[in-house]
Amino acid sequence: MYKENRGSPREMHKVTCADCGKETEVPFKPDGSRPVYCRDCFQKHKPKRF
Numbered sequence: 001m002y003k004e005n006r007g008s009p010r011e012m013h014k015v016t017c018a019d020c021g022k023e024t025e026v027p028f029k030p031d032g033s034r035p036v037y038c039r040d041c042f043q044k045h046k047p048k049r050f
Contacts, residue, residue: 017041 012025018035030036037045 019045 010027012027013029014023014025015030015036016023017038019037019041022038024038026036
């Protein structure tokens with residue numbers, strides 16, 4: 001399903017969840033244009049699939 005990163009570790013970026021304020025890490029550099037959520041809050045905010 002996902003391509004594995006061959007050997008090199010993924011660069012993680014520390015962020016603060018826009019919902020609960022908990023510090024977490026994400027595998028991308030946020031640009032500030034969209035809110036970033038921790039794993040738990042992301043599950044609450046992700047769009048429902050039909």
